[in-house]
Amino acid sequence: xxxxxxxxxxxxxxxxxxxxxxxxxxxxxxxxxxxxxxxxxxxxxxxxxxxxxxxxxxxxxxxxxxxxxxxxxxxxxxxxxxxxxxxxxxxxxxxxxxxxxxxxxxxxxxxxxx
Amino acid sequence: xxxxxxxxxxxxxxxxxxxxxxxxxxxxxxxxxxxxxxxxxxxxxxxxxxxxxxxxxxxxxxxxxxxxxxxxxxxxxxxxxxxxxxxxxxxxxxxxxxxxxxxxxxxxxxxxxx
Numbered sequence: 001x002x003x004x005x006x007x008x009x010x011x012x013x014x015x016x017x018x019x020x021x022x023x024x025x026x027x028x029x030x031x032x033x034x035x036x037x038x039x040x041x042x043x044x045x046x047x048x049x050x051x052x053x054x055x056x057x058x059x060x061x062x063x064x065x066x067x068x069x070x071x072x073x074x075x076x077x078x079x080x081x082x083x084x085x086x087x088x089x090x091x092x093x094x095x096x097x098x099x100x101x102x103x104x105x106x107x108x109x110x111x112x113x114x
Numbered sequence: 115x116x117x118x119x120x121x122x123x124x125x126x127x128x129x130x131x132x133x134x135x136x137x138x139x140x141x142x143x144x145x146x147x148x149x150x151x152x153x154x155x156x157x158x159x160x161x162x163x164x165x166x167x168x169x170x171x172x173x174x175x176x177x178x179x180x181x182x183x184x185x186x187x188x189x190x191x192x193x194x195x196x197x198x199x200x201x202x203x204x205x206x207x208x209x210x211x212x213x214x215x216x217x218x219x220x221x222x223x224x225x226x227x228x
Binding site for chain 1: 216
C-alpha cells in the first residue's frame with residue numbers, strides 16, 4: 001500500500017523568506033502527487049499536482065513543487081512567503097496501477113510571521 | 115460552477131444511533147471520495163465511487179458504508195455510532211480517478227457523537 005510522510009508537523013518562516021514544506025512518498029506503481037491547503041474552518045483546496053513530464057510543477061498562489069523520483073520526494077516551495085500563506089498543508093499520493101486510492105500525509109502547519 | 119456541497123454541515127448523534135451524510139459533487143464530476151478527518155489520525159480515506167461503483171475502500175469497519183446514485187450524488191452511512199466516530203467527514207469530487215484528476219473538496223460535515 002502507498003504511504004505519504006510529512007516529516008514536519010510545523011514550519012515557521014518569516015514573511016518574505018522562502019518556504020519549503022517536505023513530503024516523501026512510497027508507492028508500488030507510478031505516483032500521482034498532489035498538494036492541498038486547508039485554511040481555518042474551510043475545506044481543502046487543490047494547489048498543484050505532478051502526473052508526468054517536467055519535474056518542477058507550478059500551482060496556485062505562487063507555489064511550486066519538485067518531483068524527485070530517486071529521493072521519492074515532492075517538496076512544496078514558494079520563493080517569498082506571505083502571512084496569508086499560514087495554513088495546514090497536505091501532501092497526497094495516488095498509486096496508479098496498484099490500488100489507485102488517494103492517501104494523504106498527516107499535514108504540516110505553516111506559520112508565516114510578519 | 116457550484117462547488118461540492120455537503121449536508122448537513124453539523125450533526126450531533128448519540129452512541130448506537132446511525133447517521134447518513136450527503137454529498138453533491140461538482141456538475142460533470144463522476145467520482146466521489148469520502149474521508150474522515152480527526153486531529154489524531156489526520157485525513158483517512160474511507161471509500162471512492164465512480165459511476166455508481168465502489169472503486170476503492172479504506173481500512174474502516176463495515177459500519178461505514180456508502181453509495182453513489184446515477185446523478186453522481188453520494189451518501190455515506192455510519193451505523194451503531196461510537197464516540198470515536200466524532201470527526202469531520204469530507205467529500206471530494208473529481209472528473210475521474212486513474213487519469214490523475216485533482217479532487218475538489220466540500221466544506222465537510224462535523225459529526226459529534228455523545
